[in-house]
Amino acid sequence: MILLRPTTLQQVQEKQMTEQLLTGNAAAAWGARLAAVDYIPAFPITPQTEIIETLGGWIDGGKMDGRMVTLESEHSMITAAGAAAATGVRVFSATSSQGLLHAMEMLYTVAGWRAPFVLVNVSRGLSAPITLGADHSDILAARDSGFLQIHCADCQEVLDSVLMAYRLAEDPAIRLPVLVNLDGFYLSFTREPVSLPDQSTVARFLPPFDAQNIHFTASAPQSQAVAVLGGSPYSYFRYESHLAALNGIDVYQQVATEFAKLFGRQWDAVENYRADDAEIVFYMMGSFATKAKEAVDRLREAGQQIGLVRPRLLRPFPAEIVAGLLAGKQGVIVIDQNLSMGQGGVLHTELTSSLYGKPEAPGIIISFIGGLGGRDISAEEFYEMVSITRKAIASGDTPKPRLLYTDTELREVRKLQAIAMVEQEETSHE
Amino acid sequence: MSEQRIKRMKDLPSTHLLGAGTPMCSGCGGLEALHQIYDVLGEKTVFINAAGCMTLLSVYPFTPFRGSWLYTAMASAPAGAQGVRDALDILLQRERISQEDDLDVVVLTGDGSAYGMGMSATSGAMDRKLDFLYICYDNEGYGNTGQQYSSATPHAALTATSGGSRGYPGFKKDLFAIWAAHSPAYVATVIGSEPLDLARKIEKARQMQGPRMIIALSPCPTGWQYDPKESVNIGKLAVKTGVWPLKEFVDGKVVHTRIPRQRMPVEDYLQLQGRFSHLFKPEKNASIIAEIQARVDSYWDNVV
Numbered sequence: 001m002i003l004l005r006p007t008t009l010q011q012v013q014e015k016q017m018t019e020q021l022l023t024g025n026a027a028a029a030w031g032a033r034l035a036a037v038d039y040i041p042a043f044p045i046t047p048q049t050e051i052i053e054t055l056g057g058w059i060d061g062g063k064m065d066g067r068m069v070t071l072e073s074e075h076s077m078i079t080a081a082g083a084a085a086a087t088g089v090r091v092f093s094a095t096s097s098q099g100l101l102h103a104m105e106m107l108y109t110v111a112g113w114r115a116p117f118v119l120v121n122v123s124r125g126l127s128a129p130i131t132l133g134a135d136h137s138d139i140l141a142a143r144d145s146g147f148l149q150i151h152c153a154d155c156q157e158v159l160d161s162v163l164m165a166y167r168l169a170e171d172p173a174i175r176l177p178v179l180v181n182l183d184g185f186y187l188s189f190t191r192e193p194v195s196l197p198d199q200s201t202v203a204r205f206l207p208p209f210d211a212q213n214i215h216f217t218a219s220a221p222q223s224q225a226v227a228v229l230g231g232s233p234y235s236y237f238r239y240e241s242h243l244a245a246l247n248g249i250d251v252y253q254q255v256a257t258e259f260a261k262l263f264g265r266q267w268d269a270v271e272n273y274r275a276d277d278a279e280i281v282f283y284m285m286g287s288f289a290t291k292a293k294e295a296v297d298r299l300r301e302a303g304q305q306i307g308l309v310r311p312r313l314l315r316p317f318p319a320e321i322v323a324g325l326l327a328g329k330q331g332v333i334v335i336d337q338n339l340s341m342g343q344g345g346v347l348h349t350e351l352t353s354s355l356y357g358k359p360e361a362p363g364i365i366i367s368f369i370g371g372l373g374g375r376d377i378s379a380e381e382f383y384e385m386v387s388i389t390r391k392a393i394a395s396g397d398t399p400k401p402r403l404l405y406t407d408t409e410l411r412e413v414r415k416l417q418a419i420a421m422v423e424q425e426e427t428s429h430e
Numbered sequence: 431m432s433e434q435r436i437k438r439m440k441d442l443p444s445t446h447l448l449g450a451g452t453p454m455c456s457g458c459g460g461l462e463a464l465h466q467i468y469d470v471l472g473e474k475t476v477f478i479n480a481a482g483c484m485t486l487l488s489v490y491p492f493t494p495f496r497g498s499w500l501y502t503a504m505a506s507a508p509a510g511a512q513g514v515r516d517a518l519d520i521l522l523q524r525e526r527i528s529q530e531d532d533l534d535v536v537v538l539t540g541d542g543s544a545y546g547m548g549m550s551a552t553s554g555a556m557d558r559k560l561d562f563l564y565i566c567y568d569n570e571g572y573g574n575t576g577q578q579y580s581s582a583t584p585h586a587a588l589t590a591t592s593g594g595s596r597g598y599p600g601f602k603k604d605l606f607a608i609w610a611a612h613s614p615a616y617v618a619t620v621i622g623s624e625p626l627d628l629a630r631k632i633e634k635a636r637q638m639q640g641p642r643m644i645i646a647l648s649p650c651p652t653g654w655q656y657d658p659k660e661s662v663n664i665g666k667l668a669v670k671t672g673v674w675p676l677k678e679f680v681d682g683k684v685v686h687t688r689i690p691r692q693r694m695p696v697e698d699y700l701q702l703q704g705r706f707s708h709l710f711k712p713e714k715n716a717s718i719i720a721e722i723q724a725r726v727d728s729y730w731d732n733v734v
């Protein structure tokens with residue numbers, strides 16, 4: 001039984017004034033509005049469209065300053081976003097899935113311009129087959145682009161992360177664009193209570209963009225994004241971007257500390273949920289981590305020492321923080337909501353490589369693929385993964401990666417195939 | 431300087447703004463046009479470039495421009511122009527920069543981008559009535575990669591990817607008509623060998639608002655295979671034979687700014703260029719030459 005803290009009438013009223021039921025998409029739009037963005041190049045794509053519709057509505061209704069323009073593609077949208085940021089205004093944009101991939105050339109390009117802005121990605125599985133449900137194959141395809149990446153698990157986190165992302169992007173030690181990720185449907189269209197920070201406190205946390213040397217003006221001509229000849233200057237500028245991204249780990253910690261002081265919410269680079277004394281931990285990103293937390297609580301009630309470690313910051317990768325949280329664990333269950341064909345889960349690959357050779361690294365790190373295209377991961381599957389991990393710890397043998405799929409699902413797919421076969425046979429006789 | 435004030439050659443700008451020593455090929459007709467265009471536009475400009483020969487104008491840490499430059503990618507220079515124009519407007523509106531710091535936004539691409547990969551972004555920019563100038567230097571092929579055919583390549587031309595006895599089987603796409611169909615503020619064709627016509631058009635475009643679209647036919651010694659010293663001559667022949675009509679689209683109407691009343695035969699233009707050498711050697715291919723002549727004649731028959 002949970003004991004509620006006694007609250008005064010005034011506290012209840014304040015809470016009602018600032019807390020609203022918002023979808024993840026609306027929370028992202030609120031983040032952009034509170035960040036007082038100047039410019040929003042846009043292009044519609046499911047499940048992101050609500051973000052730009054919300055912002056467009058506010059701008060048309062006079063509730064928000066800023067200029068929004070709908071481009072003719074995501075490739076052009078990211079070009080316009082980078083070009084505007086390179087001219088010195090605060091830019092916001094949003095996309096999903098195929099849109100992110102259509103813009104891929106420009107993601108790499110504008111990151112190389114060192115043009116700071118924030119792009120929200122609403123994760124959705126990639127074609128083919130074309131689908132709408134969420135997974136992380138889209139956002140992880142942008143992993144090496146030079147954008148920093150923050151991954152969210154709930155709607156409040158989406159709003160707060162957009163604000164923090166501007167601080168990261170615009171920091172003079174970084175100057176790189178930032179992707180904030182939320183899962184399609186599970187967050188984009190799910191309403192949760194979200195506390196709206198007041199504009200004046202946000203303005204203290206996030207003052208107007210000080211573009212400094214980033215500009216195009218007649219009095220100070222500048223060439224940006226020029227070609228280089230040869231590997232030496234090329235390597236120099238690529239190394240510079242990498243080192244700037246790495247600066248993001250320390251800057252992130254400062255930003256998160258400041259955010260917690262002003263708004264009372266602590267968003268660590270890596271979330272530690274009941275992991276301190278855990279023997280086995282789940283390691284995963286995004287909204288399905290909330291399902292893992294539920295499983296952790298149930299397993300704890302059953303007397304098992306289980307926890308969750310959830311990276312929020314994926315780029316730069318906070319390797320030392322992750323290694324610290326996982327030090328001495330008996331087993332790690334890595335759940336990848338993505339699939340690198342012919343290799344496996346991206347998180348698993350990254351985690352094992354970053355832990356290799358560390359003296360207190362867990363001996364058993366098992367890869368599970370699940371949640372592709374919005375497929376659920378059930379509580380029973382979380383329990384089963386723990387049971388598999390216990391056996392592996394006892395035997396000392398790490399099992400092969402598992403692709404989560406149930407007998408029931410397979411039966412359902414067989415039914416679809418049967419229908420397809422019947423239709424094919426029937427129509428082929430005509 | 432108004433367009434009406436450019437009446438004679440001596441009215442052309444006497445100061446030359448674009449720096450020398452660029453890596454463009456000697457005799458580059460695109461660079462010839464750009465020199466003249468830049469003298470009219472001046473240094474309060476930001477050039478938004480797409481992948482092509484002229485990307486090599488600005489190679490770190492050098493640039494021939496006195497103003498600003500942003501390289502984007504092959505397909506989306508007009509979208510880059512959109513971002514810069516919108517950002518400058520925002521900065522002006524909020525008084526974060528002064529009016530004197532404003533810039534004219536100029537897209538600079540080759541035909542590979544303009545006729546093909548960048549067409550969707552260009553169409554979008556015109557739909558949105560973006561206030562910008564688009565300069566396409568058209569050397570009728572993917573020149574920077576060694577002159578493979580593009581949709582700007584003329585019929586029968588030999589290119590690195592159309593080397594058969596009949597050359598390129600397709601026909602040069604009518605980009606002027608495609609752009610004009612969007613009803614932008616201005617569309618014009620120019621060529622560096624006609625500096626007066628070019629300067630008048632660029633000056634006219636400079637003073638307008640909205641999308642202003644320029645196609646500069648750019649004789650290309652390496653791609654068209656001729657001696658660099660012939661660039662101006664070939665440019666003049668392109669106009670005199672009627673192969674490159676000089677025209678503009680304003681207020682819904684197409685006006686020809688130079689009508690060659692006594693057109694020279696296209697053969698005079700073709701035979702100077704190695705890319706058409708197969709039409710003359712080992713024996714003359716009269717039927718293809720006649721076909722090219724007929725297309726030019728048919729074009730001008732429809733010009734009142």
